[in-house]
Each structure stands twice: as C-alpha cells, then as structure tokens.
Amino acid sequence: MEWVRGEPIGYGTFSTVSLATVSNTDSGEFPPFVAVKSADSYGAASLANEKSVLDKLGDDCNEIVRCYGADRTVENGEEMHNLLLEYASRGSLANNIKKLNGEGLPESTVRRHTGSVLRGLRHIHANGFAHCDLKLGNILLFGDGSVKIADFGLAKRTGDVTASNDDGLQIRGTPLYMAPESVNDNEYGSEADVWALGCAVVEMFSGKTAWSLKEGSNFMSLLMRIGVGDELPMIPEDLSEDGRDFLSKCFVKDPKKRWTAEMLLDHPFVAVDLDHGDLEYEEEEFAVQFKTEEVSTSPRCPFEFPDWVSVSSGSQTQFDSPEERVTSLLTDLIPEWSVTDNWVTVR
Numbered sequence: 001m002e003w004v005r006g007e008p009i010g011y012g013t014f015s016t017v018s019l020a021t022v023s024n025t026d027s028g029e030f031p032p033f034v035a036v037k038s039a040d041s042y043g044a045a046s047l048a049n050e051k052s053v054l055d056k057l058g059d060d061c062n063e064i065v066r067c068y069g070a071d072r073t074v075e076n077g078e079e080m081h082n083l084l085l086e087y088a089s090r091g092s093l094a095n096n097i098k099k100l101n102g103e104g105l106p107e108s109t110v111r112r113h114t115g116s117v118l119r120g121l122r123h124i125h126a127n128g129f130a131h132c133d134l135k136l137g138n139i140l141l142f143g144d145g146s147v148k149i150a151d152f153g154l155a156k157r158t159g160d161v162t163a164s165n166d167d168g169l170q171i172r173g174t175p176l177y178m179a180p181e182s183v184n185d186n187e188y189g190s191e192a193d194v195w196a197l198g199c200a201v202v203e204m205f206s207g208k209t210a211w212s213l214k215e216g217s218n219f220m221s222l223l224m225r226i227g228v229g230d231e232l233p234m235i236p237e238d239l240s241e242d243g244r245d246f247l248s249k250c251f252v253k254d255p256k257k258r259w260t261a262e263m264l265l266d267h268p269f270v271a272v273d274l275d276h277g278d279l280e281y282e283e284e285e286f287a288v289q290f291k292t293e294e295v296s297t298s299p300r301c302p303f304e305f306p307d308w309v310s311v312s313s314g315s316q317t318q319f320d321s322p323e324e325r326v327t328s329l330l331t332d333l334i335p336e337w338s339v340t341d342n343w344v345t346v347r
C-alpha cells in the first residue's frame with residue numbers, strides 16, 4: 001500500500017497513530033484513508049505482536065479493526081515501524097465519553113456497543129487469544145455508529161504463561177480494568193477480558209470508572225480492593241435490571257464461575273432486538289464528530305492510571321494468601337520511574 005502520513009489522531013504508550021491518505025486505491029482493495037500506528041524500535045515488538053495476532057484473527061469478524069499490513073519508513077533520520085489499520089473516523093469510545101462531561105451513553109446504545117464488543121471477544125477467544133487490554137480507549141467508533149475492538153499489542157495466546165506467581169505482580173493493561181485473578185495470580189485469560197468488559201460497560205453507561213477512587217487512595221489500595229475481599233466494581237443503580245444482572249455475571253471474582261463471552265451473548269441485556277428508530281435518534285444525539293485536531297493522549301494523571309506492559313517486582317517469595325502478597329508490595333521507597341532492560345513502564 002502507498003500512503004502519505006497526515007495529522008496525528010492519537011498517542012499510546014509506544015506509538016503515535018496518524019491519519020494517512022492512500023494513493024493506490026484503484027483496485028478497490030484499500031480505502032482512501034487508513035490509520036497508521038507508528039513506533040520506533042522501542043515499540044516495534046508491540047506492533048509486531050499486534051500484526052501477528054490480527055493476521056491470525058483474520059478479516060471475517062466485523063467487530064475487530066482490520067489490518068492492511070505493515071511497513072517501515074525512515075522519517076527525520078529515524079526508522080519507524082508502521083501498522084496500517086482501518087480508520088475509525090469518530091475515535092475511541094474513551095474520547096467520546098470524555099466529551100460528555102461525566103455523563104454516560106443512553107442504555108440502548110450501551111447495549112448495542114456491548115453486543116458488538118462481545119462478538120469481537122467471542123471471535124478472539126474462539127481463536128485461542130485473550131486481548132488483555134480491553135478498555136474504552138481500545139474500542140473504536142466508526143461513522144455509521146458501529147464499534148470495533150482495537151489495540152492488540154498486549155494480546156496473547158490463552159495457554160501462554162506470562163509470568164509465574166513467584167515472579168511478583170505483573171501488570172498488563174490498565175489497573176482499573178484488572179481482574180482479581182490477574183492481581184492475585186498473574187492470570188490473563190479470556191475470563192479477564194470479560195471482567196474488563198464489565199468495567200467498560202459501567203463506564204459507557206455512567207461516564208465514570210467502575211472503581212471509584214477514594215480520596216487518598218493509591219495504586220496499591222486499588223489492587224487490594226480488586227484482589228482481596230468481596231468488594232465488586234460499582235453497578236449503576238439506574239441501569240435496567242437486565243443490565244445489572246449482566247454486570248453481575250461479568251463481576252464474578254472466581255474466573256471459573258464467570259460467564260464467557262459466548263454465554264453473555266445470549267443474555268437479555270444484549271440479545272434483544274433494539275428498536276431501530278430509537279437508535280437513529282440516539283446516534284443523532286450522540287453525533288460527536290471526531291475532529292483530527294483533537295489529538296487523544298493516553299492518561300497521564302496518577303488517578304487515570306497509565307498502562308503498563310509489564311511490571312515485575314522480581315520477588316521470589318511464596319505467599320499463603322493474596323492479601324499477604326499484595327500487602328508485601330507496599331513500600332515507603334520512592335520508585336525510580338525509569339526504563340531499564342527489564343522494566344518497561346512510565347509515560
């Protein structure tokens with residue numbers, strides 16, 4: 001594909017995403033615009049993983065963003081690795097919800113988006129992968145109001161072990177969306193994606209994160225709440241009974257008892273046929289046109305908790321309980337937020 005880079009439209013941990021125009025569209029194989037996700041050598045592995053997973057998932061699921069290929073360019077003397085992706089003209093759901101100033105989306109829109117994400121997840125899981133970073137920033141909104149799952153940089157084969165429990169806490173993705181088994185046992189399987197979907201549904205509907213962050217709370221206290229005890233993420237009271245029941249199936253602490261994406265697709269919250277007239281009305285209400293000059297950035301404030309690819313404490317200690325394990329991570333030392341060979345964090 002021949003393409004020309006245009007304006008940046010988003011920034012991630014390792015990459016910049018730009019709008020690009022495609023010059024060879026005559027064959028009809030490529031659309032006139034694509035999103036080009038670019039990284040230097042530091043982010044190349046994440047891009048390569050994303051391409052490999054997207055290639056294996058194929059093009060036959062409408063709820064997963066399409067990949068048109070990859071290439072390399074030299075820009076300002078630096079080699080850039082590029083991934084050519086289907087362009088979502090209305091950006092991520094995170095950007096769109098932010099513009100609603102603390103309000104959420106109408107429930108019927110949330111139901112429709114949830115059904116789409118579930119179909120995407122079913123396809124990912126049926127092909128033996130877990131996304132591992134599902135969040136509103138990675139659900140993209142298209143001009144026709146449809147949504148697709150994007151950002152497979154952290155996706156992995158479900159059987160693959162990411163780290164043993166003895167390796168300390170490993171964080172993939174966003175702590176606010178982390179499942180209890182990921183906090184307690186470093187488990188990142190398809191079940192963890194379903195937990196994250198529940199967090200995304202709460203945020204779509206309420207405009208607020210599923211875990212309320214109390215004053216003075218910090219990253220470790222959030223992990224304690226997720227991993228230890230019976231507390232669950234917030235289930236909005238003004239959500240319908242079907243919606244609350246749906247969330248109660250996502251927020252099951254034991255991953256073996258949590259519903260799968262396949263099971264959730266039959267839940268009345270998403271299985272009902274929505275009245276098309278209502279949808280058109282809501283789409284008009286919610287037509288926040290994506291503007292390329294409004295470049296999205298990943299969160300930088302501590303309470304928005306940036307994404308980590310992997311944080312390993314390096315501890316070899318065995319713990320008897322999750323509580324003991326998470327408590328052991330508390331420290332008075334000031335962390336050195338720098339990048340070394342083994343630590344890949346920080347924005």
Ligand SMILES: Nc1ncnc2c1ncn2[C@@H]1O[C@H](COP(=O)(O)OP(=O)(O)OP(=O)(O)O)[C@@H](O)[C@H]1O
Pocket residue numbers: 009010011012013014015016017035037065085086087088089091092095137138140150151153296298307
């Ligand atoms: N295909 C696309 N079409 C339109 N906008 C996109 C597309 N892909 C990404 N973006 C925008 O760029 C942002 C960053 O992209 P993405 O999340 O894929 O990068 P990343 O480096 O993997 O980020 P993260 O820090 O979330 O891991 C997204 O939140 C979104 O706003």
